[in-house]
Amino acid sequence: MIRRLLPALFGLPVLLGLTVMPAPAQAATSCYGGAISLTYHYSSAAVEYGTYTTSSRCKDINMRLTTDNGTFLDACVVFVDHTTLCNNDNAYQTMGPPWLTVATDVKDGTHFKLRVHAYDIDSQLVHFQLAF
Numbered sequence: 001m002i003r004r005l006l007p008a009l010f011g012l013p014v015l016l017g018l019t020v021m022p023a024p025a026q027a028a029t030s031c032y033g034g035a036i037s038l039t040y041h042y043s044s045a046a047v048e049y050g051t052y053t054t055s056s057r058c059k060d061i062n063m064r065l066t067t068d069n070g071t072f073l074d075a076c077v078v079f080v081d082h083t084t085l086c087n088n089d090n091a092y093q094t095m096g097p098p099w100l101t102v103a104t105d106v107k108d109g110t111h112f113k114l115r116v117h118a119y120d121i122d123s124q125l126v127h128f129q130l131a132f
Contacts, residue, residue, distance in 0.1 A: 030057070031057050031058035031059075031062065031131050032062070032099065032129075032131050034055075034057050034058075034131060035062075035129040035130060035131040036129065036130050036131075037066070037127065037128075037129050038114075038127070038128055038129070038130060039125065039126070039127050039128075040073060040116055040118075040123065040125070040126040040127075040128065041124070041125060042118055042121075042123055042124045042125070043117070043118070045117070046115050046116065046117040047115070047116050047117065048078070048113045048114065048115050048116075049113065049114040049115075049116065049130070050080075050112060050113035050114055051080055051111050051112065051113055052111070052112055052113070052114070052130075052132055053109060053110065053111055053112075054106050054107065054108055054109060054110045054112065054132045055108060055132065056108050057131075057132075058131055058132050059104070059105060059106070060101045060102075060103060060104045060105065060106060060132075061077050061101070061102045061103040061106055061112065061114075061130070061131075061132045062099050062100065062101055062102065062130070062131040062132070063075055063095050063099070063100060063102050063114070063128060063129065063130050063131075064095070064096075064097060064098060064099045064100065064128060064129050065095060065096055065097050065126055065127070065128045066097075066127045066128055066129055067125070067126045067127045067128070068097045070122070071119065071120075071122045071123045071124075071126055072094050072095060072096050072119035072120075072123065073094075073095050073116050073117070073118065073119055073123055073126055073128065074092035074093065074094055074095070074116065074117050074118070074119050075092060075093060075095050075102050075114060075115065075116045076088065076090075076091065076092045076093065076102065076114075076115050077102050077103040077106075077112050077113070077114060077115070078112060078113045078114075078115055079110060079111070079112050080111050080112060080113055081110075081111050086115060087102075087103050088103075092115075092117065094119055095128070099131070102114070106132070112132075114130060
């Protein structure tokens with residue numbers, strides 16, 4: 001009787017290990033798993049999105065373009081409780097399809113806006129994501 005139960009007992013931890021943490025739960029709590037989707041429509045002036053508040057989910061403010069047709073956007077972060085200018089000496093950063101950092105080491109609970117303008121005239125309608 002004991003010999004019949006041993007294989008079943010050794011298999012039990014394997015079965016339990018498969019159900020401890022499913023992949024969707026990990027994605028939902030990751031930095032990029034909590035990203036919001038936004039759309040940029042061409043404008044000759046910069047366009048602002050937000051005000052958003054950073055969370056403990058991400059250390060940085062990250063952005064990526066989900067429209068991958070060779071267009072780019074220039075973006076910067078404005079920390080609205082402190083200034084009306086962009087971070088990083090009021091400089092924009094060119095953003096493309098891969099995740100890139102717009103602002104690094106941002107404290108939790110920081111209020112900010114994302115300021116975006118077209119890299120060139122081809123940036124007519126661009127979908128992107130923001131993770132913070």
